[in-house]
Amino acid sequence: MEYNIENLDKEVLIQLYKSILKPRLIEEKMLILLRQGKISKWFSGIGQEAIAVGVTMALNNDEYILPMHRNLGVFTSREIPLNRLFAQWQGKASGFTKGRDRSFHFGTQEYKIVGMISHLGPQLGVADGIALASKLKNKNEVTAVFTGEGGTSEGDFHEALNVASVWKLPVLFCVENNGYGLSTPTKEQYNCANIADRGLGYGMESHIIDGNNIVEVFKKVSELAHSVRENPRPILLEFKTFRMRGHEEASGVKYVPRELMDAWAIKDPVLNFETFLKDNGILNNAENTTIKATIIEEINKHLDLAFAESDIISGKTNELNDVYYKYEYKEVTKKSNSEEIRFIDAISNGLKQSMEQHEDLVIMGQDIAEYGGAFKITDGFVDQFGKERVRNTPICESAIVETAMGLSIAGIKSVVEMQFADFVSSGFNPVVNYLAKSHYRWGQQADVVIRMPCGGGVAAGPFHSQTNEAWFTKTPGLKVVYPAFPYDAKGLLATAINDPNPVLFFEHKGLYRSIRQEVPTDYYTLPFGKASVIREGDHVTIISYGAAVHWALETLENNPEISADVIDLRTLQPLDTDTIYESVRKTGKAIVLQEDSLFGGIASDISALIMEHCFESLDAPVKRVASMETPIPFASQLETQYLPKNTFEEALKTLLEY
Structure with a gap:
């Protein structure tokens, strides 16, 4: 492997070596721990570390990176404390997801990293949004997002590249073409010579880079990142590399021809760079031994910290409180005519x-x-x-x-x-x-x-x-x-x-x-989770929302003898159950009207909640009224038959007679 180190001093080259070596040594340790049953799963990036490390080191620390599950080098190059990474993989509290997600499925604003979700594609569009924010704020920053060659088959890939191109967003789309999407080879993933060729179709600059050459990755991405900061635009980068281990360790690599594995083993990005540095007098054996020993010592020290940490204590309150970002509603009252x-x-x-x-x-x-x-x-x-x-x-x-x-x-x-x-x-x-x-x-x-x-x-x-x-x-x-x-x-x-x-x-x-x-006419706010009682009565509680509220009111106008509480939910999540229960306990009867078809709709949940919490107050079963169990049709006579507007009155009267 040839390395063009022009304009790179020894300090940079040694730092590149340390940075590519660290994830390799961590992985080797993780594979041992996996065999020992001390960790549950591992997605290996062995053989393609140069991409994650080279791209990350080419970017500024305040620029966002959206990595994949094999991009350990992104996290280590951003110098995340290893004990926190190890704790993340073990589901410990000092990780980044409180045990709620595994491996690299996390983000951290502190280190400007946004991890993937298992569906792969969505992070490409998320990168568009981050880059758009940078452009709107005139920050002259670049965003880098990773995917594999398999992920380029997803519609999200095409949509994200199209949006980025149309809006001239400063995104580096980094495709790690490592030969296989799980066990499916590239020839079964796409039918063009190179993924980079697709850039032409999006009106986008593209480049093919040797993904096993740390110097080429670092220099080329550094050059392009500098250019994108000056002239915001998206660039498609295809990194040619190979995955030397299974999709995850349980998968194995039996589906890969042995000669292919042997050919790529010769191109090992870590060993080749180490040999190059030694052969050119940039690194000697003693220095290399010290570097490796220092990294291994750091790994073992931080593993001890992670293993010593207690397991997460489950608490329902903590779990429920973290579903939503805590937000305190601030009322702005009407001040105008x-x-x-x-x-x-x-x-x-x-x-x-x-x-x-x-x-x-x-x-x-x-x-x-x-x-x-x-x-x-x-x-x-x-x-x-x-x-x-x-x-x-x-x-x-x-x-x-x-x-x-x-x-x-x-x-x-x-x-x-x-x-x-x-x-x-x-x-x-x-x-x-x-x-x-x-x-x-x-x-x-x-x-x-x-x-x-x-x-x-x-x-x-x-x-x-x-x-x-x-x-x-x-x-x-x-x-x-x-x-x-x-x-x-x-x-x-x-x-x-x-x-x-x-x-x-x-x-x-x-x-x-x-x-x-x-x-x-002025700006004002209204609270979520607070229903509106728009009509009061004693015979029955009518619960609805949207256009169906008006159908209910029209029915009552046509039947003035019916005395009903009419509850307009206004928000369905959060749901104002207190108002519902209070009314039902007063009237003793409840009917829920929704426009959606019946089965699986929110009326079913509201009915169940009333039965669970107000059963002793009920004088009749809770009635649900909804549209027919068909798709909504076009012709007016069919649509009229479909919607529950005309069936509600009969259902209401039947309930009142119960």
């Missing part, structure tokens, strides 16, 4: 006033800039706030949710508009696995609001009319808001944006232009 406006105007006004409250708040979505969004909610926003903060996005829901997560990591709030709530399915993974779990896993809040125009009654068919809140109410870590009135919509949207936790904000399209109400 009010005006009668539509539901859609309340959303628009609330969003605009939040943009004024938070000077770096970014909103992203398809067609939201000059066009003003599919429903014109952001019409005129570009003129007031500019295109940096009001960003049209490509059609790539997954990457944009991930970008929002990256913005949060870098300290910027964002609002993502799903053009229709139905389309969130294309970004489902990052919502439920990244946004929802980040705080619980490593203490990182996801300061993201996702606006969800939803609901039927507008003859839009099965892909533009779903009300899919139940996909998210069952996911710990997410908050779900679903207002029914303009006043609530404006105040709750302000709170959603203030809240540093991820919020799904549902906006029923059928209410946009059909419901009007007096709404304060």
Whole structure:
């Protein structure tokens, strides 16, 4: 292996050697501990250490790196205390995830490292968000994100590269092409000569680098990082290397031809560099012995610290308290005159006033800039706030949710508009696995609001009319808001944006232009987890949210003899159970009305909660009313039959007669 050490002094070369040697020696120790049963699992990076080390050393310590599970060299090169790494792998408290996630599935703001989730692809879009924040703040920083050649088959890879290219984001996309995705060889992963060739399709600069040559990696990435800081843009880097051990140790390498293993063993990045330094008089045997002994001593010392640490003591309170970032709601009361406006105007006004409250708040979505969004909610926003903060996005829901997560990591709030709530399915993974779990896993809040125009009654068919809140109410870590009135919509949207936790904000399209109400003109907030009792009575408790609230009210208007408490939940997560229980204990009967289809919806959970907590007060079974168990149809007569608006009255009267 040839090393071009021009312009590198001895001190840098020795530091490169120490940095590439340390993860190798740690791995060799871990493999022994694995055989001894002292650790449970190991994902080896032996043979490809030069990439992680070279890239990390080429970046500044305040620049973010998003590594994979084989990139031990990223963590050691950032000089994370080894006892904390060892504790992380053993699920100890001094690790980075409090035992909640394993190995390298963690992040740390202290060291500007953001670890992967097992789905691999989402971190690429997260890197886009971090890089976007750097660009918005004029920080002249580069973000580096890793993936393997297998990960380039995921849609997230294509979406992330496309967004980065369109927005000229300072990201180094580092692909470790190590021959196999678990046991699947590259010839079964992609059908182009080189992954770097794909850069052309994205209008992106790309390079192929010898991933086993620490000097080439360090010099080339240093050069490119300097260039990207000066001229922000994404670059695709393909590092040719090889995985010398199994996907994880239990996998073995029987599926790899022996001659291939032998060929790559000759290219060992650590041994080759060590030999080069010795042959060129840069390192002698005594110095090398001292370096190795010092690292081994550090490893053993920190292993002793980690093994001596007590196991985590399980505590339900601690676990539950860490699902959400702690947020103390601050009430901002109305101070102004009010005006009668539509539901859609309340959303628009609330969003605009939040943009004024938070000077770096970014909103992203398809067609939201000059066009003003599919429903014109952001019409005129570009003129007031500019295109940096009001960003049209490509059609790539997954990457944009991930970008929002990256913005949060870098300290910027964002609002993502799903053009229709139905389309969130294309970004489902990052919502439920990244946004929802980040705080619980490593203490990182996801300061993201996702606006969800939803609901039927507008003859839009099965892909533009779903009300899919139940996909998210069952996911710990997410908050779900679903207002029914303009006043609530404006105040709750302000709170959603203030809240540093991820919020799904549902906006029923059928209410946009059909419901009007007096709404304060000034900025104000309303609390989460507090339902609104909008009508009081003694016969029955009606529990609902969204457009269904108005169906319930219409039914009562048509039946003035029915005396009912009507509870508008307003937020579904957190859920105001106190108000529900208090009402049910008073009336003795409860009916839950939802627009979503019945099975698995939130009405089922509310019914179960009432049965568990108010059973002795009930005079009848809890009744649930919902849409048919079919996808929502297009034709108006079919949609009318599908929705529960017309069946609610009969169900209510039947319950009252029980």
